[in-house]
Amino acid sequence: DIQMTQSPSSLSASVGDRVTITCRASQSISTYLNWYQQKPGKAPNLLIYATSSLQSGVPSRFSGSGSGTDFTLTISSLQPEDFATYYCQQSSTLPRTFGQGTKVEIK
Amino acid sequence: QVQLQESGPGLVKPSETLSLTCTVSGDSIDTYRWSWIRQPPGKGLEWIGNVYSSGSTNYNPSLESRVTISIDTSKNQFSLKLSSVTAADTAVYYCARDNRRRDSSGWYVHWFDPWGQGTLVTVSS
Numbered sequence: 001d002i003q004m005t006q007s008p009s010s011l012s013a014s015v016g017d018r019v020t021i022t023c024r025a026s027q028s029i030s031t032y033l034n035w036y037q038q039k040p041g042k043a044p045n046l047l048i049y050a051t052s053s054l055q056s057g058v059p060s061r062f063s064g065s066g067s068g069t070d071f072t073l074t075i076s077s078l079q080p081e082d083f084a085t086y087y088c089q090q091s092s093t094l095p096r097t098f099g100q101g102t103k104v105e106i107k
Numbered sequence: 108q109v110q111l112q113e114s115g116p117g118l119v120k121p122s123e124t125l126s127l128t129c130t131v132s133g134d135s136i137d138t139y140r141w142s143w144i145r146q147p148p149g150k151g152l153e154w155i156g157n158v159y160s161s162g163s164t165n166y167n168p169s170l171e172s173r174v175t176i177s178i179d180t181s182k183n184q185f186s187l188k189l190s191s192v193t194a195a196d197t198a199v200y201y202c203a204r205d206n207r208r209r210d211s212s213g214w215y216v217h218w219f220d221p222w223g224q225g226t227l228v229t230v231s232s
Contacts, residue, residue: 001169030214031210032216032217034218036219043201043225044222045222046218046221049216049220087151087152089152091217095154096154096217098153098154099151100151101151101152
């Protein structure tokens with residue numbers, strides 16, 4: 001299985017901050033990397049697929065980049081509704097695997 | 108707008124079989140693959156497996172010996188059975204649509220969207 005490792009596991013930030021979350025794959029996954037946002041008690045919600053394609057309806061302050069084994073999710077200006085847990089997920093091979101999550105908290 | 112809804116018992120006894128159904132509305136179940144994903148309380152996400160309208164399946168090797176995913180196109184539903192459950196199988200179980208499209212190199216890109224709201228299944232006597 002491909003192991004996905006996110007860093008940091010949690011972070012504290014203020015509204016308006018630029019936030020970057022990193023995801024590393026244990027082997028190359030090309031650009032087959034997705035990002036999800038999960039709020040407490042809710043299902044994950046797709047933000048970005050194929051590394052950098054923004055899902056319809058997702059604000060443009062979210063962006064993704066990377067290839068191979070190293071990927072980033074960037075929130076350009078953190079908004080109150082962005083405080084949540086973020087997961088990366090590889091779709092290069094089966095079984096599909098997720099990172100352990102990054103919790104973004106209010107500073 | 109596609110919606111998915113999980114249903115099934117919220118409490119299962121150890122060693123018994125967990126059974127859940129996902130009902131799809133707003134879209135035909137024929138066109139896509141459909142996945143089950145679970146999340147133990149306070150923990151991360153684990154992909155369980157998927158099914159296509161033909162009935163073909165893929166399973167996570169970590170669960171393969173205990174999992175069966177099936178589809179009923181006439182009811183626009185797909186189902187999960189997990190046998191010989193233990194407390195470690197306590198989780199929120201989600202169903203999700205497994206989307207794909209070809210990228211510029213001709214390979215398929217896959218992603219999960221939308222998801223059902225999830226259902227908590229507790230394994231306890």
